[in-house]
Amino acid sequence: MSSAAVLEKPPVTAPAPLPPSLPGRPTAGAAAPITLRVDRLNLSYGTKQALFDVSLDIIERKVTAFIGPSGCGKSTLLRCFNRMNDLVDGVRLDGRVLLGGQDIFAPAVDVIELRKRVGMVFQKSNPFPKSIYENVAYGLRIAGVTSKSQLDEVVERSLQRAALWDEAKDRLHDSALGLSGGQQQRLCIARAIAVEPEVILMDEPCSALDPIATAKIEELIVTLREQFTIVIVTHNMQQAARVSDRTAFFYLGKLIEYADTGDIFTRPANPQTEAYVSGRFG
């Protein structure tokens, strides 16, 4: 009974076969369900093209890492998945991104519904200048949840899942801006998972953090993989190697290679990939 404007949950039926042009090699579990499918996506800012004919599949409940030198289009692609690029003037794109089989760029799609299903954590932690509690409850409040007990429950569960509960439970009503950088970033993760998205996009979530905070976030990513599909953009190749199951290497707006992380780092098929992961350029 839902209208076309609301995205459907992914159908149980098997996904359409991969287009033959995909540069990826099949993963270990080739029949793994696909959450997001990018199909020949081209994107340009004004006259400058940022993505060239990118196609790839994001597999459900896996961590997919996008790596590549600055300006290679990996963040741009990530921001297509929840249509944050809509906020930028002069963006043109063609091609499709399918979430559960439905094109998210279709005119009938409700962006707000899409963003509830595809959460995002930003490079610079951006907690709202409200209390810790209100930060986590924000997504539910704007969706119209008013029940105090329900909010309490979700806030506690989300903070626990984001490994922040023990540090924050005594100061839930203090300002979130009083947290340390790493705690703020985990709060942003808690805020994102509070609305139960299917996919969490992470745009260089650790680039502003110290090694200890980074290690905590990485640990968190590994545990969150059990419930969420995670796409992470990172500059840090060790990080990609540590946390991800699949890795996509981008260069100058093109997807160069997409495979299991182990393969990308140990036996890359493409010489460019090999040069990049071995630190010879980038």
Add this chain to the structure above:
Amino acid sequence: MSESHLTQSTNPGTRLRQIFRRGDHLLWMSGGAMGLAMLLIAGLLGLVFVSGFTYFWPHEVTAADRADGTKLLGRITDQQPGHRDAGGQVIKTAQIQFRIGNRELYGFDFVWVPTAELGNFRTLPDVVQLERQEYGDFLGFLKRVESADGARVEGPAGWDLLLSRQPVARELAARASRLQRDDIGAVNYQIQKAKLRLTVAQRRAGPNGRVPSELQGAVDAELSRLNADYERLRAESAALLKQATAWQAVFTTIDGQEKKVPLASIVRAFRPNAMTVTEKVRHYLSRAAEFVYGEPRESNTEGGVFPAIFGTVMMTILMSLVVTPFGIVAAFYLREYAKQGPVVRIVRIAINNLAGVPSIVFGVFGLGFFVYFIGGGIDRMFFPEMLPTPTFGTGGILWASLTLALLTVPVVIVATEESIAAVPRGAREGSLALGASKFQTILKIVLPASVPGILTGVILAMARGAGEVAPLMITGVVKLAPEMPFDAHFPFLHLDRKFMHLGFHIYDVGFQSPNIEAAKPMVFTTTLLLIGIVILLNLAAIRLRDRIRKKYQTGVF
């Protein structure tokens, strides 16, 4: 080269170059400009403070003899030194200014007397100064106090009697005037309303129709009852007044004239040369309190400014209530929704330039648009029975507030736009990424974060609006408002009424009063009060801003 490069050069040319390179000259210049600005502001405030604060202090009164044998009694208010040219010829004689008071006897408050003509300066302890209901101050000596039934008391006993009877007489007179203003005023109001009912019925019936007889009868009965009330109250008030004026004091001036003053018309009687410091302080406080809480007397040059304080505060608050939402909504549209392009840029430039339009032009616009067009329209639609007497179609506190709101809206728009732009992009994106709509993001993230900046704009707008006079003069401010815009008659808040304003009061007392020289200190005191009120209003807004800032950091929004 043996000299180390780390030590400063002793060559003056090199040192000068170094000074210029470091920018020391610019630092000194900007520091000097800042210092000059501070000095000017401090000087202005200092002048206002000194002149404003000393107004109520009882000053010594000096008696002197003139060369022609006449005597002079008054307070020395100014002195001018004489000048001679190189040949010893007098160009300008030295002069002393006396404030002699007794305006009804001498015709003026102040005299300039050549210093050479004066001699035998003395301070007489028994000089009496009266602050009176009319004619300004009186200076003289008490002869006796007498009552209507022939009782006479002289000497020190007379002074004591004067001091003890005067408050009683004042109270009686005040009761009489209250009776006149409040009770008789209420009766008049009801009479007016009853008559209006008749007019409305007449109008409804048409030119040839007749008013229904039962209505005519009811109104007649009510009118006769009200008229009886009116007569009774008037008699009561006249009796009170008679009682109040039963006692009067007889004074002699220094040149021997005799003057009778009813005790009820004496506001304060004191002997300035015989007062102790404690008495002077008490006198000062009593006058200062009257100034703040009292009604004006003597065409505003004496008494209090309470109606003007009230009008200023109420107008400023009304203005803020209008300008804040209006400015915020306009700024949010401009910044968040309008498509940024040449049109928006032109609109923005136009808004900024509005601040440069002379305020009197806003006044003229307010008169034409608010008063005549909207006010006149309201009158024709809702108050046709009152025409041709306008209700809203004339200047009033509402129209003045709206005009000032228009004048100050650019300040709020600019401040709001700037504080919206300062909200970090991350906060917006974070909200949008959680599935909030643009409207929800604005309402829950952007607006609360920009509230402190918006309130700063409102504070600036309030300060600007509270000090503005020119547009008010043609949209509703009057020299003396018979009624306050807020009183006990339904609907309590009378937005159509004219009002008094401290800024206009300063202009009126300082430049339009019949006795400018005597009113000069009053101008300073009123200025001081206006500055104080603006500061108070600002402090209130700053407190509000800090509280909101704190709440927004932690609380639920």
